[in-house]
Amino acid sequence: MKGQLIDVAVAGIRQLTPRIREYVLAAVDGAPLPRPAPGAHVELHTVSPLSGPVVRHYSLVGGAGLEDDAPDRYRIAVQREDRQRGSAHIHDTFAVGTRLKVSRPRNNFPLDLRDSRSLLIAGGIGITPIYSMLRSLVRRKRPFELIYTGRAAEQMAYADDVARLAGASGRLHFSGETAARHLDIRELLLRQSDDTTVYVCGPAAMIDAVHAAAGDLGWQEGRVRSERFTAGPSPDDVPFEVELRRSGRTLGVGRDTSILDALTVAGIEALADCRRGECGLCPLPVLEGGERIDHRDSYLSEEERAAGDTLCICVSRLRGGTLVLDA
Amino acid sequence: MNSITAIAAAPSPLEMGRFADQNTPLVRDCWYVAGFSDEITRDILARRLLGVDVALYRTLAGEPVAVRNRCPHRSFPLAKGRLDGDVLVCGYHGMQFDPSGRCVNMPSMPIVPTNANVRAFPTAERGPLVWIWMGDPDHADESLIPDTSWLASPGWKSVRGSFHMKSDYVAMHENLLDQTHFPFLHPGTVGTPEFARSKLDVRQEGDVIVIYRSLKNAPPPGIYGVPMGLMERRVDRFSEARFVSPALHTAYASVTDNEDPSGKAEVYRFNITHLITPETQNSLHYWWFNSRDRRLDDEAADEFLRSASEQAYLEDVDALEWISETVNADAEPQFDLNFAPDKPGLLMRRSIFERAAAQQARAY
Ligand code: FES
Numbered sequence A: 001m002k003g004q005l006i007d008v009a010v011a012g013i014r015q016l017t018p019r020i021r022e023y024v025l026a027a028v029d030g031a032p033l034p035r036p037a038p039g040a041h042v043e044l045h046t047v048s049p050l051s052g053p054v055v056r057h058y059s060l061v062g063g064a065g066l067e068d069d070a071p072d073r074y075r076i077a078v079q080r081e082d083r084q085r086g087s088a089h090i091h092d093t094f095a096v097g098t099r100l101k102v103s104r105p106r107n108n109f110p111l112d113l114r115d116s117r118s119l120l121i122a123g124g125i126g127i128t129p130i131y132s133m134l135r136s137l138v139r140r141k142r143p144f145e146l147i148y149t150g151r152a153a154e155q156m157a158y159a160d161d162v163a164r165l166a167g168a169s170g171r172l173h174f175s176g177e178t179a180a181r182h183l184d185i186r187e188l189l190l191r192q193s194d195d196t197t198v199y200v201c202g203p204a205a206m207i208d209a210v211h212a213a214a215g216d217l218g219w220q221e222g223r224v225r226s227e228r229f230t231a232g233p234s235p236d237d238v239p240f241e242v243e244l245r246r247s248g249r250t251l252g253v254g255r256d257t258s259i260l261d262a263l264t265v266a267g268i269e270a271l272a273d274c275r276r277g278e279c280g281l282c283p284l285p286v287l288e289g290g291e292r293i294d295h296r297d298s299y300l301s302e303e304e305r306a307a308g309d310t311l312c313i314c315v316s317r318l319r320g321g322t323l324v325l326d327a
Numbered sequence B: 001m002n003s004i005t006a007i008a009a010a011p012s013p014l015e016m017g018r019f020a021d022q023n024t025p026l027v028r029d030c031w032y033v034a035g036f037s038d039e040i041t042r043d044i045l046a047r048r049l050l051g052v053d054v055a056l057y058r059t060l061a062g063e064p065v066a067v068r069n070r071c072p073h074r075s076f077p078l079a080k081g082r083l084d085g086d087v088l089v090c091g092y093h094g095m096q097f098d099p100s101g102r103c104v105n106m107p108s109m110p111i112v113p114t115n116a117n118v119r120a121f122p123t124a125e126r127g128p129l130v131w132i133w134m135g136d137p138d139h140a141d142e143s144l145i146p147d148t149s150w151l152a153s154p155g156w157k158s159v160r161g162s163f164h165m166k167s168d169y170v171a172m173h174e175n176l177l178d179q180t181h182f183p184f185l186h187p188g189t190v191g192t193p194e195f196a197r198s199k200l201d202v203r204q205e206g207d208v209i210v211i212y213r214s215l216k217n218a219p220p221p222g223i224y225g226v227p228m229g230l231m232e233r234r235v236d237r238f239s240e241a242r243f244v245s246p247a248l249h250t251a252y253a254s255v256t257d258n259e260d261p262s263g264k265a266e267v268y269r270f271n272i273t274h275l276i277t278p279e280t281q282n283s284l285h286y287w288w289f290n291s292r293d294r295r296l297d298d299e300a301a302d303e304f305l306r307s308a309s310e311q312a313y314l315e316d317v318d319a320l321e322w323i324s325e326t327v328n329a330d331a332e333p334q335f336d337l338n339f340a341p342d343k344p345g346l347l348m349r350r351s352i353f354e355r356a357a358a359q360q361a362r363a364y
């Protein structure tokens, strides 16, 4: 299984906006890292003293302007969330030299190389995969249009670089401090040619709005591609305990940790592949606590969820208390 | 002690630039030919290109598609599956991929996995050729596809053929830039002794290496003189050969007949297009076209040019396969000698070496 993690160290840090910091990660052995395709992300694995192991997904920026990063480097941009969460841990503790692990790149948001025309829509930190797509389109001299929205220029990472790279095909949209000036998505989609494919990454509400507008216009499904980290953290996540009845062990699962990661850290090998609730390899039988499961996978059926006797340990959580697993 | 070793290991500043050979990593960031257009159909074709197994097919709308010939699930060769409309269906567990490589269905799963893509390669069709980019897809700029417009032009008529060869593409390019082998390896077809002794000029234009020569008032070579009916005449000859890219060598020849009964000088032009795609480090696919701008409807000329070209290229295939066998089987290494006529080949080998060194050796 593709569990292989790669050892990297922080090689550079740059404050991009008041809340967003860029980290350049370098392979510890200096060997070339797998080449990420535009839109790809990595899982970043680190350990927070507060909440234990932290796994976060970050899109790979790929380089600066038209330039690729050196083959042994990955570049990510991390936005500090408001609470004491994984991103805060990264901002507070990562310094040049900090060691961590990343997964091989995965891509749930690939840019179709065959597109005759692309519309890229980025909102806020959603610019990171869009930036790598932009670079690819410019390099291959493909026609595109890019809209990058945010409250104000100072809060938008890479705004200058993106505007320069996109040239006349790009536009920044400032929604203002209260986010009142909405982007007119319907109008934007209406003036696209029939062969345009749309790539959108940003806040969930924006992604939903683009899908909805495309649906209203009768667009064929698949013309709008989006990146959603369904497995991502939610503000209501709480720590809980997992009891493994057969092995007689009890583990704590922090707010930024999945059950799968807590098991792995404890040296218990569970089957898993996708780590995003899709492949169906990781579900374990539940003995107690099933009524408090917050299912976040897309694999289990409605009946299986309702029964509460199994869960995908890679993404699903408990709303507090103890979960007893038959493991 | 250490510092002495370090000094000894450092390259001498007097050492010459490096030259590509069969062991140099293949230049991947380049458009190569994947096949003749009519080879790529609704029947899925499996072909190894630059060491990677590729499945090639056409969509219902006629666009060529290239994806890795290896299912991301259990490595089943996708070319052994089938097409359902534009969707490629794996023959093992039925995973389905659209032409961009995205998985659109996994029948044994309740949902479509979002991360289950097969790698797709950029392709582009130009006249009778389908081109493919096996390197970093981010750099697959279609404006870098070399010009072969004469292959689709009504002013030209082409005959064509193809070979598979157990030799490396560097040796193949060197053979094409080397005209001193003509009288010996191809005595019956392209070699005439007068031409072989005429002065050969070389120039380099960026990555392109050009050799050219001309000869006035000489007998024509059989390969052109016979089909054009010029064997009894004295003609002026000009020829130019170009290493255009690791994928393409073109040769242009003109024969000017000053004794045409019309009283006017008549010019006969020929373009030879050699398309080379490494299959592995030590084998290659080779497609060729012999195009002319005169006697377009002359079927006897077609037949003559096809068989004469084929014969000459078969001689090259034999020679290069014998050389490759010798180089790879012989236990004692040898540094081959170079002579003045090898200059174009050395320039080409340096160009390929530099391109290979500049590209990143990375997994995708
Ligand atoms: S690892 Fe794939 S569903 Fe959990």
Ligand code: FES
Pocket (backbone or CB within 6 Å): B071, B072, B073, B074, B075, B076, B090, B091, B092, B093, B094, B095
């Ligand atoms: S090997 Fe292709 S679907 Fe399983």
Ligand SMILES: [Fe+2]
Pocket (backbone or CB within 6 Å): B175, B181, B185, B186, B312, B316
């Ligand atoms: Fe030859």
